Amino acid sequence: MNGFLEYVPGDSLLHRLNPVTKIVFAVLFAITCFCTSNIFFLCGMLICGIIMAASCQMLRPVLGLMKAVLAFSVILAVLLLLTSPSGDVLVELPWGYIGTGSIMAAVTTIVRLEAAAIPLFLTFYVTKMTDLSNSVVKVLHVPYKYAFTFASTVHFIPVFMNDMKSIMEAQTARGVEFDQGGIVNKIRLMVPLCVPLLVSSVRKTNSAAIAAEVRGFNLRTRESGYKQYPFSAVDLVVMLIAVALLVAVILVP
Amino acid sequence: MIEFRDVHASYDADIKVLDGVSFQIQDGEFVAFVGTNGAGKSTTMRLMNGLLKPDAGVVLIDGVPTTQLKTSQIARQVGFLFQNPDSQICSNTVREELLFGFKALGEVGPDAEARVDGVIKEFGFDPDDDPFLLNRGTRQLLALASIVVLAPPVVILDEPTTGLDYKECVKVMDIIRRLHEAGTTIVMVCHDMEVVGDFAKRVVVMSQGGVVDDGPTFDVLRNPQTLTRASLIPPQIVDISLALPLVDERLATSPLAFANTTDEMQAAIAQEVC
Ligand SMILES: Nc1ncnc2c1ncn2[C@@H]1O[C@H](COP(=O)(O)OP(=O)(O)O)[C@@H](O)[C@H]1O
Numbered sequence: 393m394n395g396f397l398e399y400v401p402g403d404s405l406l407h408r409l410n411p412v413t414k415i416v417f418a419v420l421f422a423i424t425c426f427c428t429s430n431i432f433f434l435c436g437m438l439i440c441g442i443i444m445a446a447s448c449q450m451l452r453p454v455l456g457l458m459k460a461v462l463a464f465s466v467i468l469a470v471l472l473l474l475t476s477p478s479g480d481v482l483v484e485l486p487w488g489y490i491g492t493g494s495i496m497a498a499v500t501t502i503v504r505l506e507a508a509a510i511p512l513f514l515t516f517y518v519t520k521m522t523d524l525s526n527s528v529v530k531v532l533h534v535p536y537k538y539a540f541t542f543a544s545t546v547h548f549i550p551v552f553m554n555d556m557k558s559i560m561e562a563q564t565a566r567g568v569e570f571d572q573g574g575i576v577n578k579i580r581l582m583v584p585l586c587v588p589l590l591v592s593s594v595r596k597t598n599s600a601a602i603a604a605e606v607r608g609f610n611l612r613t614r615e616s617g618y619k620q621y622p623f624s625a626v627d628l629v630v631m632l633i634a635v636a637l638l639v640a641v642i643l644v645p
Numbered sequence: 646m647i648e649f650r651d652v653h654a655s656y657d658a659d660i661k662v663l664d665g666v667s668f669q670i671q672d673g674e675f676v677a678f679v680g681t682n683g684a685g686k687s688t689t690m691r692l693m694n695g696l697l698k699p700d701a702g703v704v705l706i707d708g709v710p711t712t713q714l715k716t717s718q719i720a721r722q723v724g725f726l727f728q729n730p731d732s733q734i735c736s737n738t739v740r741e742e743l744l745f746g747f748k749a750l751g752e753v754g755p756d757a758e759a760r761v762d763g764v765i766k767e768f769g770f771d772p773d774d775d776p777f778l779l780n781r782g783t784r785q786l787l788a789l790a791s792i793v794v795l796a797p798p799v800v801i802l803d804e805p806t807t808g809l810d811y812k813e814c815v816k817v818m819d820i821i822r823r824l825h826e827a828g829t830t831i832v833m834v835c836h837d838m839e840v841v842g843d844f845a846k847r848v849v850v851m852s853q854g855g856v857v858d859d860g861p862t863f864d865v866l867r868n869p870q871t872l873t874r875a876s877l878i879p880p881q882i883v884d885i886s887l888a889l890p891l892v893d894e895r896l897a898t899s900p901l902a903f904a905n906t907t908d909e910m911q912a913a914i915a916q917e918v919c
């Protein structure tokens with residue numbers, strides 16, 4: 393199985409694009425989604441995102457992550473539903489009402505978050521982490537320190553998730569009832585686990601920092617990378633599409 | 646009794662980790678599981694305490710399939726020492742850590758306190774120490790103590806001596822030996838064949854998700870096919886006694902060629918010389 397947001401080798405068009413192109417495209421794509429409330433346009437963006445995922449055989453992992461985003465955006469949508477009275481009144485609430493407009497806003501939020509997230513996820517699946525961080529250092533002149541911090545943060549997420557899993561298993565094996573009761577029970581039981589998790593994270597981060605330092609981390613500059621990241625015509629086209637989308641959304645209300 | 650009947654298991658649907666594993670472990674046995682990394686030993690251990698449920702086949706604990714039990718229920722029957730003690734330790738003092746199991750099982754009381762005090766004395770811990778500041782070996786001992794204190798009838802140990810120095814290793818194995826002598830069933834994963842030879846009564850050899858050999862310790866460790874198949878190097882004494890007939894075939898019938906332990910080798914040498 394592949395890890396969380398971990399590179400999957402391949403040679404699709406998306407794999408071959410310049411890493412910077414992918415980042416720029418994903419960011420512009422997300423901004424575009426946040427610049428419009430036109431539900432038809434957002435649905436179009438969502439479908440584009442899914443087609444992009446399918447074009448590089450990443451449909452399954454992306455759908456998995458979309459489920460997680462859905463859970464999060466549904467919470468936001470419910471809040472919106474309860475707090476943004478607009479349109480025709482459907483349900484009276486003590487502090488306002490739920491209207492047709494509120495439902496529209498809630499649905500728009502869900503579609504928007506999903507659409508905006510897909511290219512961002514996809515970028516990680518089709519780009520090696522080293523290419524991602526090296527190219528922003530080389531092309532965008534981001535200091536290596538920041539690129540490295542970002543790269544290791546993403547790298548550590550699955551490591552911590554794994555740690556959490558083994559800590560919970562160890563607790564279950566000692567008779568803690570993680571395997572029964574509802575979510576409240578689970579959360580109550582998870583609080584004491586923060587200690588071992590924190591201890592193991594600090595230990596890991598500390599040794600990673602020392603390992604980086606002894607290998608001359610401070611000496612690394614923009615010139616240190618050997619690999620070049622030239623742009624091709626396809627890269628330009630892709631970026632132009634992203635810019636065009638954004639401009640279109642801003643100009644056409 | 647623990648019984649595996651044609652157990653198949655996997656983490657992801659597409660990759661089989663165990664492929665038809667069967668064996669029985671009777672009460673009071675001391676069994677070592679050996680094999681290369683990735684052979685499926687830890688997976689077998691996790692099936693034994695219900696952390697993992699089989700895809701096909703059954704794992705029975707005292708005749709009850711683990712699929713009908715929750716892991717937290719099995720915890721009373723089966724104590725489990727993890728490969729990494731840090732995933733297991735979660736309290737601020739040694740004493741609290743040892744009481745933790747009783748709390749989880751809802752059995753705190755004067756009996757529990759007395760057992761904890763006994764174990765603290767037996768292991769020579771300072772009850773107020775912070776577990777996270779102890780060194781690796783002591784943390785491993787503490788993790789072991791937190792299982793011993795609950796006195797489960799079965800104790801599973803996943804590489805209990807890996808990463809320990811010789812003295813710590815002896816201490817851990819000494820405790821395990823005493824548990825076994827007191828009637829506890831011991832199931833241990835171990836890469837150190839000297840330890841296996843010294844302590845285990847029975848060895849199960851795993852390779853690529855299957856059991857390739859299973860029998861009394863020295864029958865298994867003296868079987869050349871098993872040794873090559875699972876890339877095992879037997880304890881040194883066994884290695885020597887196996888090699889002697891190759892050096893000189895007159896030694897093939899000598900007791901030297903059958904010695905498994907240092908004591909047996911000494912006795913055999915004494916007999917040959919005199
Ligand atoms: N949590 C897990 N998720 C996916 N695969 C795993 C997991 N744990 C172990 N494996 C895989 O299962 C196989 C057997 O692992 P394991 O039982 O830990 O072997 P051993 O303990 O004998 O070294 C290995 O190929 C390993 O990659």
Ligand SMILES: [Mg+2]
Pocket residue numbers: 686687688728803
């Ligand atoms: Mg293992």
